Every structure is written in C-alpha cells, then in structure tokens.
Amino acid sequence: MRILIRGAGDLATGIASRLYHGGHQIIMTEIAVPLTVRRMVAFSRAVYEGRAEVEDMTGILVHSMEEANAVIQDGDIPIIVDEKAEIVQKYKPDVIVDAILAKKNLGTRMTDAPFVIGVGPGFTAGLDCHCVVETKRGHTLGMVLYAGSAIPNTGVPGNIGGFTTERLIRAGGNGLIEPVASIGDMVEKGQVVAVTGGQKVYAQMSGIVRGMLQPGVQVWKNLKIGDIDARCEKFHCFTISDKARSIGGGVLEAVTGFENIRNKYAIVVLA
Structure with a gap:
C-alpha cells in the first residue's frame, strides 16, 4: 500500500x-x-x-x-x-x-x-x-x-538504565549549538558536552552520548539538544531503539x- x-x-x-x-x-x-x-x-x-x-x-x-x-x-x-x-x-x-x-x-x-x-x-x-x-x-x-x-x-522522559531527566542534555542559552561531544562518545558527569549561544552545557550524568543535534542549528534555552545513555552500548547509538x-x-x-x-x-x- x-x-x-x-x-x-x-x-x-x-x-x-x-x-x-x-x-x-x-x-x-x-x-x-x-x-x-x-x-x-x-x-x-x-x-x-x-x-x-x-x-x-x-x-x-x-x-x-x-x-x-x-x-x-x-x-x-x-x-x-x-x-x-x-x-x-x-x-x-x-x-x-x-x-x-x-x-x-x-x-x-x-x-x-x-x-x-x-x-x-x-x-x-x-x-x-x-x-x-x-x-x-x-x-x-x-x-x-x-x-x-x-x-x-x-514531561518526564522514560527510564533508561535507571535515569530519567538526568539523561537529557538541554541548551543553556539561545543561539547556535556547537557540540563538544559527538554521538558515540563516552562522557563523565560535569563534563562540557556542548556550547549553546555561548553558554557551556554540562552532562548531568556519566554515560555514552546517544544523541546530539547537528552543529550550527539555532536553539533556545532548555531545548532538548542531546541524550546520554547509562548502558554505554555504542551499538545503541546507531541502531533503531x-x-x-x-x-x-x-x-x-x-x-x-x-x-x-x-x-x-x-x-x-x-x-
């Protein structure tokens, strides 16, 4: 059809x-x-x-x-x-x-x-x-x-690996996004993972970056721009969930x- x-x-x-x-x-x-x-x-x-x-x-x-x-x-x-x-x-x-x-x-x-x-x-x-x-x-x-x-x-994301809201990466300010971490990268809690509108964005948990918006796109404060997965399986980043x-x-x-x-x-x- x-x-x-x-x-x-x-x-x-x-x-x-x-x-x-x-x-x-x-x-x-x-x-x-x-x-x-x-x-x-x-x-x-x-x-x-x-x-x-x-x-x-x-x-x-x-x-x-x-x-x-x-x-x-x-x-x-x-x-x-x-x-x-x-x-x-x-x-x-x-x-x-x-x-x-x-x-x-x-x-x-x-x-x-x-x-x-x-x-x-x-x-x-x-x-x-x-x-x-x-x-x-x-x-x-x-x-x-x-x-x-x-x-x-x-408004609360699903629980993956024991984490909900912590796994989201949100824009810190209005403006263009400049990713610091790439999809598939391992990051630690507190690490800078992106810059949005000149504001640094920090990971709220440790894990693997499963998602991140493309560089140079216009974003606004608190917009979801990325996702961290505590399961740390790189395979998950590149396959349908x-x-x-x-x-x-x-x-x-x-x-x-x-x-x-x-x-x-x-x-x-x-x-």
Whole structure:
C-alpha cells in the first residue's frame, strides 16, 4: 500500500522500518530545519545531508513527486520538506501516519486518507484519526487504540538504565549549538558536552552520548539538544531503539488490519 509518514525523526524512522520491511511503499515528510536528537537513526538527517542511511535502509531528499517516484523505484525511501503534507494531493496515499510527535495534532484529519493513524498524545481515535498508537514506555507501548487517546505527555522522559531527566542534555542559552561531544562518545558527569549561544552545557550524568543535534542549528534555552545513555552500548547509538520498533510494530499491525478489511470488502464487491 501507499503510505505517507508525517515526520522523519527517530521514532518515525522506526515506524518506516517496520512498514518498509513489510513491503509497503513509503514517502516521509519533514520540516525545513529538523531538530532530531537521535539523528544518526533518523531519516530527517537527509534534509540537510541529502541522504541518510539507517541500518539497511536509505532515505533520499527529493523535491517533487516525480523525484519521489524515482527513489521508490530504486527501492529507497523519499524524504521531502513539506510541513503541511501537501504532497498528499499527488501521492494519494492509502494510509497516513502522523508521527510528528508534537504532543498535539498539527492539522491531520481523519478524512485525509482512507486510513489515518495518530502516533502518541494529541489524537483521539474516531475524531481526528481512525486509531492511535501508544508511545509511552510500559506495558501498553505500541498498543493500537480504536477508541480514546494515548496516555497524556507527562514531561518526564522514560527510564533508561535507571535515569530519567538526568539523561537529557538541554541548551543553556539561545543561539547556535556547537557540540563538544559527538554521538558515540563516552562522557563523565560535569563534563562540557556542548556550547549553546555561548553558554557551556554540562552532562548531568556519566554515560555514552546517544544523541546530539547537528552543529550550527539555532536553539533556545532548555531545548532538548542531546541524550546520554547509562548502558554505554555504542551499538545503541546507531541502531533503531526498542521503543521505536515497538511503536512501528503497532503501526504495522494497524496497517495490516486495514489492508485485510479493505481486501475483504473489495472481494465482496467484485463477487
């Protein structure tokens, strides 16, 4: 099926991975200046690098539907800067997955495609989408909801290796970011890991830098600009996370269910 994914961050890329390996055709949209912390496992990186390789997949920046079709024919995933997802008019997807993860709906409607999936908080199944996929870590992660909404955003990041808020790296001031530590580097608590707007940013815990914004991007004070992982597995920095795979599995489940229903009714109509 033709699937449009709004957003190309790390979680959206995890969704793309499950759908891509499920044999579906994908186009992903992004904003002009992505602020993806785990950019080494996100197709949003293609916006400023032209292409991005994540595991066994390649995302390529395109500027038109014609270019997107050529990339799809080559077996890759087109990424287009299209904040309002206007490419829907030409692509005419069977499924839209809103994986922007803005914690609110930025304009997706249930009438935008035959089947619309909202990912995370901000969507209500039956109101602005056909189903919602849970994004909060825990026993319901990746669950498909056909009624109601996902668990509201708490503002507290999930527990990884016994740490929550400490693992986040936040901008110390407004201005351009100058990373001091790179993704995959080991750092100690209190070490300078970046400079933002001329202000030094210090690690709040020891571990490995799992994510860091690209150099030279404009940031503002307290914005999340990086992530430290206490598990210290370098492999984790360059592979899709367990959370992203679980959410992607929920989306794939929903898409498969819709596909089966659509095929069933198509057979009945033909009969």
